[in-house]
Amino acid sequence: MKQTSYSPATAYSQMFSENTRLAIFVHWSKNDLISGHDQNFIQCLAAEFDQVLVVCNRNGLNNKNRPQLSYTNDKVQIIERKNEGYDFGGYQAGMSHIRNASDVLTEVLLVNNSVFLLKNSLSELMQLVRDSDFDVTAVTSSVEEKFHLQSYFIHFKERTLRNPGLWDWFSALETSNDKRATVSSLEIPFSNVMNTLGYTCGAIWDSQQLVNFLFSTAGANLMNEFRRQTGWIVSIRSFLNEEPLNPTHYLWAHLLELGSPFIKKDLVRGKNIRDLGVNKWETYCESVEIENLIKQELTRQKV
16 A cells, blocks of 8 residues: 655754754664664764754554663754655655755765664765765665665765755655565666756665676685575676676675675575575674674564
8 A cells, every 4th residue: 555645753853054964864673662783873873964863663653662762962863653665754754854954955864774784983984975976875776677776875965955856756755565666666766766857876886896896806705705605606696697686685795895884684684585694794893892782683673
């Protein structure tokens, strides 16, 4: 079933000034609570942005398990809405709250909590994103079905935010509670919509960079390390045969070796993914603290 509008969210106090950098972090969890890992993720966003709007897609809008932070940060505000429309439903709600400040925003980041952050900060990634040649930048792109930016991280530079067409597109979204439909009707067409508006779109790590890495010395060393993982070898062959694969799943270690700070949560949890040696994820954590936060979230979700 499609929703033509987002659910009412809790109050949001606008605190904008000239040249505001803003991040919208869309959160969902089974129990509505914000894990220690995700709270740290939000802190890392606050270190890079002037304002962080946390949009909590809640399973129920009662007072039980209200999403809260264990710390105080004046840069961070939380709003709550009924869980509808996956990440794009949350993005739509967040964008509606900031639209009337579009003339003072210099950048907007849309990001969600479908990934674990393996590094202590986002500073290296944000430098790459801000220095990119694209108007709209993602961490990764995919060619599943057709080329598209992967929606767990989408960054808009200033000139895109001055175009009413961007805001109109988000406002008019018909979100769906069907995940496949969300990908097909929203995530995949998004890049074409931005191109039509006159903007360039691209990823920090795209398919060509992954191919180049596969044939590098570092790629060969990684292949040797994972040589006993059957799913890994099959995925590499499929990728080289230009079969559509989700790189955040099937080339996860390559992305981490290239510098991506993220690994998909569903991959770490082992949900319907072939054997890809993902148990080695701990070796990519930048600190013991990050590793422990991830393990805490994994453990609590098993209870």
